[in-house]
Amino acid sequence: MEADTAGAPPVTLSWRHVTVRVPQSPGPGPGGGPLPLPLPLPMALRGWVGCGGRPGEKVLVDDVSGSVDGGSFLALVGASGTGKTTLLTAITKRLRGSAVTGDVLLNGRAASAKLLSRVCGFVPQKDLAVDSLTTTEHLSFMAAMRLDARLPAAARSRRIRVLLADLGLSACADTRLACLSGGERRRVAIAVQLMVSPPVLALDEPCTGLDAEGSRVVLEALRREAGRGRAVLCTVHQAAPDLLRLFTDILVLASGRVVFHGPLQDAQPYLTGTRASGRADWAPETPLNTMLQHLCDPAAAAQLDTAKVCAAFARTSYASHLQEYPVSEEVLGRDPIRPPDTKHASWLTEVRWLLWRESVDGRRNKNRFFTQLFMFLVTATIMSFSFMDVTLSSLAGVQSVRGLLYLIVSEVVFTHSYAVFYTFPAGLPVYLREVDLYSSSAYYATKVLATVPRALVKPALFVCVIQLQVDLTAGGGVVAFLRLLAILFLTALTASAYGCMLSAQFQDPELVVAATMPIDFITVLVAGIFNTIRSLPVYVSWARFVSVFFYAHELLSIEFWRNVSRIGAVADCPDSQCLHDGAAVLDDMGFAEEHLGRDLLCMGSLFVGFHAVGFLGLFRRSRQMSTY
Numbered sequence: 001m002e003a004d005t006a007g008a009p010p011v012t013l014s015w016r017h018v019t020v021r022v023p024q025s026p027g028p029g030p031g032g033g034p035l036p037l038p039l040p041l042p043m044a045l046r047g048w049v050g051c052g053g054r055p056g057e058k059v060l061v062d063d064v065s066g067s068v069d070g071g072s073f074l075a076l077v078g079a080s081g082t083g084k085t086t087l088l089t090a091i092t093k094r095l096r097g098s099a100v101t102g103d104v105l106l107n108g109r110a111a112s113a114k115l116l117s118r119v120c121g122f123v124p125q126k127d128l129a130v131d132s133l134t135t136t137e138h139l140s141f142m143a144a145m146r147l148d149a150r151l152p153a154a155a156r157s158r159r160i161r162v163l164l165a166d167l168g169l170s171a172c173a174d175t176r177l178a179c180l181s182g183g184e185r186r187r188v189a190i191a192v193q194l195m196v197s198p199p200v201l202a203l204d205e206p207c208t209g210l211d212a213e214g215s216r217v218v219l220e221a222l223r224r225e226a227g228r229g230r231a232v233l234c235t236v237h238q239a240a241p242d243l244l245r246l247f248t249d250i251l252v253l254a255s256g257r258v259v260f261h262g263p264l265q266d267a268q269p270y271l272t273g274t275r276a277s278g279r280a281d282w283a284p285e286t287p288l289n290t291m292l293q294h295l296c297d298p299a300a301a302a303q304l305d306t307a308k309v310c311a312a313f314a315r316t317s318y319a320s321h322l323q324e325y326p327v328s329e330e331v332l333g334r335d336p337i338r339p340p341d342t343k344h345a346s347w348l349t350e351v352r353w354l355l356w357r358e359s360v361d362g363r364r365n366k367n368r369f370f371t372q373l374f375m376f377l378v379t380a381t382i383m384s385f386s387f388m389d390v391t392l393s394s395l396a397g398v399q400s401v402r403g404l405l406y407l408i409v410s411e412v413v414f415t416h417s418y419a420v421f422y423t424f425p426a427g428l429p430v431y432l433r434e435v436d437l438y439s440s441s442a443y444y445a446t447k448v449l450a451t452v453p454r455a456l457v458k459p460a461l462f463v464c465v466i467q468l469q470v471d472l473t474a475g476g477g478v479v480a481f482l483r484l485l486a487i488l489f490l491t492a493l494t495a496s497a498y499g500c501m502l503s504a505q506f507q508d509p510e511l512v513v514a515a516t517m518p519i520d521f522i523t524v525l526v527a528g529i530f531n532t533i534r535s536l537p538v539y540v541s542w543a544r545f546v547s548v549f550f551y552a553h554e555l556l557s558i559e560f561w562r563n564v565s566r567i568g569a570v571a572d573c574p575d576s577q578c579l580h581d582g583a584a585v586l587d588d589m590g591f592a593e594e595h596l597g598r599d600l601l602c603m604g605s606l607f608v609g610f611h612a613v614g615f616l617g618l619f620r621r622s623r624q625m626s627t628y
């Protein structure tokens with residue numbers, strides 16, 4: 001790939017006095033442990049009801065300053081849990097939900113989170129993507145979202161091919177992400193970031209889970225990127241000596257503080273000379289790698305007198321340089337770093353690409369859909385056989401048809417609402433990772449549009465199977481059947497909207513199910529099957545106005561019973577209790593034919609209202625949660 005930072009102003013990313021604090025719950029035990037709960041509440045609910053203990057404060061990164069220039073390759077090294085990831089996400093302004101203080105500067109000027117998101121590529125430790133896509137499909141999606149919308153499709157494809165070749169991924173261009181090796185996946189994630197030629201590239205543990213060869217390929221690729229003028233920085237847990245040599249600079253952290261930050265070749269003499277490693281017995285020629293291994297060992301790191309060692313570093317010329325250099329004339333004299341002048345894809349293009357990805361994923365996982373459909377049709381078959389001998393010549397027959405109509409409604413509502421309960425919790429990690437790539441509304445709209453084919457196909461097949469045994473139109477013919485289908489289509493869409501609304505509020509699908517139980521209970525209760533609507537007490541009956549079950553049940557009942565002009569001779573009932581026609585049945589249930597328009601309007605309003613609340617839930621989440 002050509003040196004694509006050529007011509008761009010030289011870049012220096014610096015951070016000064018960065019401190020990260022998080023609220024902390026004291027552990028269990030005397031003096032502040034969580035309240036013992038009598039009930040086994042899920043963890044997320046414990047947090048909600050405030051049973052997690054009183055919050056204190058924990059300092060994860062403590063007054064850290066540093067910098068990395070274009071052309072440099074900086075390693076952030078330290079024991080596990082020492083704050084490397086926290087520091088990396090804080091200085092790239094991707095950390096949310098924590099109190100971060102201190103400055104982040106680009107060429108000596110304060111850098112906003114928005115600017116950093118445009119000019120600093122970030123590769124998180126955990127790869128998250130739609131795994132059923134191939135490497136090329138994934139990169140094509142990313143190119144459509146990240147590259148200038150004015151770039152012709154051919155130029156986009158060329159850019160993808162160059163990236164694949166440059167990162168040694170050409171051989172797996174058509175391999176699904178799920179089948180790639182760990183190293184290949186890391187390189188795909190790097191390719192996504194390099195696509196827009198960011199002047200700064202930050203990576204969290206790019207070698208995690210890779211063998212020595214895999215790590216070498218990844219780190220060599222990153223070193224090449226630094227050679228092209230980018231400022232590259234990455235956290236490294238442990239690197240073999242030959243890999244460590246690929247870095248130009250190093251920042252050693254212990255307990256969230258700086259043990260050393262400077263050129264790689266100065267690290268060995270500094271650490272042995274000042275005994276900053278905490279070991280007095282090391283000879284001057286002790287290899288850097290041995291010392292780093294010691295410092296990265298959690299047990300040894302715990303023994304380190306961090307306060308002393310870090311205070312000693314703060315007095316060095318390295319530390320003074322880190323304070324002065326970012327605001328020196330040399331750095332301030334450079335041109336400011338500006339976001340690239342790219343035209344973002346339009347909202348419709350975002351939706352089109354998101355739908356494309358959704359459909360590719362759907363096609364590759366079609367077994368899931370067909371299994372669900374098969375189960376649904378089995379239910380329809382059992383239902384149709386159970387009601388096949390029903391005739392409207394007795395009270396029992398009337399009761400059976402009422403039961404059948406209600407069962408159809410509940411099956412459609414439950415199936416379509418439960419089908420999307422996992423939609424948002426399952427998609428949330430990828431969505432949060434991509435939150436800057438497309439708008440929340442485009443993402444939400446895609447998820448809604450994806451429910452449409454299911455809402456059309458499933459109820460249609462369902463009632464077709466039942467219709468083979470029981471006439472659901474009461475002799476109304478084709479038109480009545482199409483009206484019935486339309487009602488069920490609207491019901492399925494509104495039930496999906498209800499499911500989306502709940503699904504978008506919670507991160508944990510268990511909580512979605514827990515929340516739906518009381519809501520389903522009350523909305524089923526007021527649907528007019530267990531009680532006549534008129535007999536419901538006022539403090540419960542209001543719930544029917546937000547009940548999909550109620551509207552769908554009334555609509556379906558109206559459609560069926562209004563075609564019944566006469567119910568067969570009823571010898572077994574006193575005249576006052578007889579139901580002579582469909583209108584009498586509707587009246588008996590508390591339904592009325594003139595409610596048809598109102599019910600359709602209310603169901604449409606519920607569809608809109610549920611989705612509005614669902615979208616707000618998703619939007620809130622995208623603003624509150626860290627996106628790395």
Ligand SMILES: Nc1ncnc2c1ncn2[C@@H]1O[C@H](COP(=O)(O)OP(=O)(O)OP(=O)(O)O)[C@@H](O)[C@H]1O
Pocket residue numbers: 022023024058060078079080081082083084085086087235237
């Ligand atoms: N939101 C949080 N609340 C409380 N503690 C946190 C939070 N985030 C991180 N920590 C703690 O802060 C410390 C630093 O975490 P961090 O992920 O930065 O470490 P790390 O050096 O990157 O570790 P590793 O090498 O294992 O990835 C850890 O002890 C972690 O448990």
